[in-house]
Amino acid sequence: MKKVVISTLAVLIACPAFAGPNQNSSWQLFGLDPYIGLRGGLGYTNVNVRHNGHKKSMEDMVYQGRAALGLEVCDTVRSEIEWSIFSKAKDNKHFGDQRVKVETKLQTLLWNTYMEFGSYQIVRPFIGAGAGIAFAKMDKKVDYVGKWSDDKTRFSAMGTLGVTFDWERIAVDLAARYNYVDIASGLHNFGGDLGIRFMF
DSSP states (O other): OHHHHHHHHHHHHHGGGGOOSOSSOSOOBTTBEEEEEEEEEEEEEEEEEEETTEEEEEEEEEEEEEEEEEEEOSSSEEEEEEEEEEEEEEEEEEETTEEEEEEEEEEEEEEEEEEEOSSOSSEEEEEEEEEEEEEEEEEEEETTTEEEEEEEEEEEEEEEEEEEEEOSSEEEEEEEEEEEEOSTTOEEEEEEEEEEEEEO
């Protein structure tokens, strides 16, 4: 897994070197302008866990990194495929007379669409939505009882609000995001990230 992540990041970092200063780029797909995006940030993860007839929220702060390949459909609309990796979320709570430790590992693969607003050339707010799949692994350990692991691929959805700073060949995005994953009784991630897009 580490080799795949390192190789992918190396390609994404190297690709902007091919983006020339010429406004009329030859890197087009059916007349649409492609881009690569790299994003990172911090979020709050909440996963609802049931045990022994009780339901509680397990919470933790997590780091999140994202890589995206997309197309600018027009001046105000863009669409992309985005792969996200979240750091491990850990928490423990008492469910009745038992203490339960939960660790959650998460990755998502989403198809996102964004729409920008405003007539400004450089600074424009945007909204976005996405849907796809999540690769989630939840480890649950109960003191003096045992440990269980649940590895699932489930539905995931994303909503975002943000602002973009567009300099034609490079854009910086500042966004607040919400991710939902259909595991346990629902996993919710609220976060913010800063990203950079390289247009070709």
